[in-house]
Amino acid sequence: MKINWSKYSAPxxxxxxxxxxxxxxxxVAALTIAVGLYIxxxxxxxxxxxxxxxxxxxVHVPAAWMSMFLYVVMAGWAAVGLGLxxxxxxMMTQAIAPTGAMFTFLALVTGAMWGKPTWGAWWVxxxxxxSELILLFQYAGxxxxxxxxxxxxxxxxxxGVCALVGVVNIPIIYFSVQWWNTLHQGASVSMTxxxxxxxxxxxxxxxxxxxxxxxxxxxxxxxVRCVILERESVQFWSKLSSVAEVAEVR
Amino acid sequence: xxxxxxxxxxLAMGGYGLYVWTSFIITALSMVWEILALxxxxxxxxxxSRGITRSLE
Numbered sequence: 001m002k003i004n005w006s007k008y009s010a011p012x013x014x015x016x017x018x019x020x021x022x023x024x025x026x027x028v029a030a031l032t033i034a035v036g037l038y039i040x041x042x043x044x045x046x047x048x049x050x051x052x053x054x055x056x057x058x059v060h061v062p063a064a065w066m067s068m069f070l071y072v073v074m075a076g077w078a079a080v081g082l083g084l085x086x087x088x089x090x091m092m093t094q095a096i097a098p099t100g101a102m103f104t105f106l107a108l109v110t111g112a113m114w115g116k117p118t119w120g121a122w123w124v125x126x127x128x129x130x131s132e133l134i135l136l137f138q139y140a141g142x143x144x145x146x147x148x149x150x151x152x153x154x155x156x157x158x159x160g161v162c163a164l165v166g167v168v169n170i171p172i173i174y175f176s177v178q179w180w181n182t183l184h185q186g187a188s189v190s191m192t193x194x195x196x197x198x199x200x201x202x203x204x205x206x207x208x209x210x211x212x213x214x215x216x217x218x219x220x221x222x223x224v225r226c227v228i229l230e231r232e233s234v235q236f237w238s239k240l241s242s243v244a245e246v247a248e249v250r
Numbered sequence: 251x252x253x254x255x256x257x258x259x260x261l262a263m264g265g266y267g268l269y270v271w272t273s274f275i276i277t278a279l280s281m282v283w284e285i286l287a288l289x290x291x292x293x294x295x296x297x298x299s300r301g302i303t304r305s306l307e
Contacts, residue, residue: 037274052264053269063277098284110273113269222292229292
């Protein structure tokens with residue numbers, strides 16, 4: 001089957017497609033998170049060094065990974081938008097930013113909850129924590145730049161450039177625990193070495209990460225539909241020829 | 251194979267209950283809040299567009 005991908009780059013065509021995908025991603029997210037929580041909170045044994053406080057890992061690491069991953073995806077859409085001048089790409093950038101900011105906030109808050117019992121401090125200015133805090137400001141910058149510019153095209157380009165430039169912080173966050181002497185622990189899971197954690201713990205963490213990823217897809221697609229409705233309303237609805245077609249798209 | 255021997259032991263989280271449960275609850279509330287906020291945004295956007303559709307008919 002040959003799929004004409006360019007067809008879906010039009011917001012009008014993408015809107016119903018996104019609507020069909022949301023329930024699937026949402027269901028998979030709910031199931032995966034349920035199993036992940038079951039393993040993480042009920043089945044996994046305690047950590048011999050950190051005691052039960054380590055269980056924060058099952059929300060902290062997935063949130064932190066999503067905060068970085070979503071930023072890269074957001075910047076990628078910004079690059080496509082700037083390069084091809086594609087409206088839908090900028091809409092994706094706009095739709096991803098709030099969810100990315102939320103996961104960054106959660107990574108910081110759950111990190112504080114983990115830091116207090118293990119380090120004795122809610123916050124330290126080490127490289128990992130500081131660069132993650134900067135990431136939160138970057139998401140805020142991308143969102144604020146959009147709302148502060150009235151002209152939609154200029155707002156798209158300005159926030160797109162802001163998102164794209166800020167991507168340099170992602171490798172800084174990721175490698176901060178290697179480059180600097182941080183209080184934050186090093187990576188437990190990396191692409192080059194065997195995981196430094198028990199298989200059952202790793203399973204729970206990966207399930208939670210996959211669940212957060214699917215959740216993000218469902219939420220971002222829902223938001224991009226809202227953005228399409230808000231931004232394209234006149235052109236959008238006038239292109240639909242009949243009332244029945246309007247009802248179907250909704 | 252549930253690791254815990256009792257519900258109270260599970261809730262206490264080896265003395266770290268406050269930190270562990272706060273982390274999980276804040277995460278859950280944030281995600282639920284995001285879904286509700288999106289639902290409200292969608293209702294508002296649809297109400298707005300309904301007005302536009304009507305004006306086109």
